[in-house]
Amino acid sequence: DQQVKQNSPSLSVQEGRISILNCDYTNSMFDYFLWYKKYPAEGPTFLISISSIKDKNEDGRFTVFLNKSAKHLSLHIVPSQPGDSAVYFCAASLNSGGSNYKLTFGKGTLLTVNP
Amino acid sequence: DAGVIQSPRHEVTEMGQEVTLRCKPISGHDYLFWYRQTMMRGLELLIYFNNNVPIDDSGMPEDRFSAKMPNASFSTLKIQPSEPRDSAVYFCASLDSLSYEQYFGPGTRLTVT
Numbered sequence: 001d002q003q004v005k006q007n008s009p010s011l012s013v014q015e016g017r018i019s020i021l022n023c024d025y026t027n028s029m030f031d032y033f034l035w036y037k038k039y040p041a042e043g044p045t046f047l048i049s050i051s052s053i054k055d056k057n058e059d060g061r062f063t064v065f066l067n068k069s070a071k072h073l074s075l076h077i078v079p080s081q082p083g084d085s086a087v088y089f090c091a092a093s094l095n096s097g098g099s100n101y102k103l104t105f106g107k108g109t110l111l112t113v114n115p
Numbered sequence: 116d117a118g119v120i121q122s123p124r125h126e127v128t129e130m131g132q133e134v135t136l137r138c139k140p141i142s143g144h145d146y147l148f149w150y151r152q153t154m155m156r157g158l159e160l161l162i163y164f165n166n167n168v169p170i171d172d173s174g175m176p177e178d179r180f181s182a183k184m185p186n187a188s189f190s191t192l193k194i195q196p197s198e199p200r201d202s203a204v205y206f207c208a209s210l211d212s213l214s215y216e217q218y219f220g221p222g223t224r225l226t227v228t
Contacts, residue, residue, distance in 0.1 A: 002157075032215065043119070043206050043219030044158070089158060093215075101146055101210055102171060103217065107157035 003027045004092050006106035014114055019077040021109050023090030026071065030092040034103065035064060035075050038087045047088075048075070051095075080113045087111070119220035121207050127226045133195040136223045139188055140209030148217060149182055149192050150206040158206070164190065165212075197227045 005024045013019045023033075031052040036044035050057040050064045050073070057064050063076045077084055090106040120139040128134055140147045148163040162172040167184045175182070179198070184190040194201055204224050208217040 041221065043221050045219065046216040049215060102160060102163065105158040
């Protein structure tokens with residue numbers, strides 16, 4: 001029972017173009033969402049997050065969009081760079097007033113940015 | 116800070132043997148998490164601790180798995196006896212409750228033959 005789904009196992013884009021990674025969730029109680037990036041032989045590293053009270057959060061080249069009615073979020077990377085090539089994990093939590101740190105992860109999307 | 120430290124980085128063992136994975140969280144972090152990553156199931160939370168106390172172990176697959184946190188700077192995940200289906204990458208992560216960001220260790224790749 002996957003509560004967080006990343007339906008695209010892989011994505012390939014050209015350097016300089018936009019990368020869009022998608023994530024769907026089924027539990028309407030999730031109210032905090034995060035994206036992590038993972039390089040081979042390393043642990044995941046935090047990238048960007050968004051609370052359910054917002055529909056957009058931006059940090060440099062990275063923007064996360066949240067559509068609560070569709071239970072969908074996406075990560076946009078503009079412009080994409082070869083160093084962005086990694087596995088991207090979407091994660092969700094039941095914040096419950098800030099005391100619940102349990103994360104439910106998707107299976108990840110492998111992004112390849114071609115020079 | 117050196118970040119979250121895990122040992123060993125790789126472990127190969129035979130079915131039936133006991134396996135112990137170790138984790139040192141970032142100093143000052145009051146939460147510690149153990150995850151398992153497999154191709155089939157992705158990244159799953161096994162158990163997490165707050166101030167050395169287990170809070171949620173609902174992800175622990177079965178009684179063969181156990182985790183302890185005897186102090187704020189050390190945790191172990193033990194599998195006894197190990198089985199081939201336990202082969203996976205096991206990650207430890209820690210968090211400061213003032214932030215939502217979990218910091219992951221490099222992982223332990225476990226192979227059970």
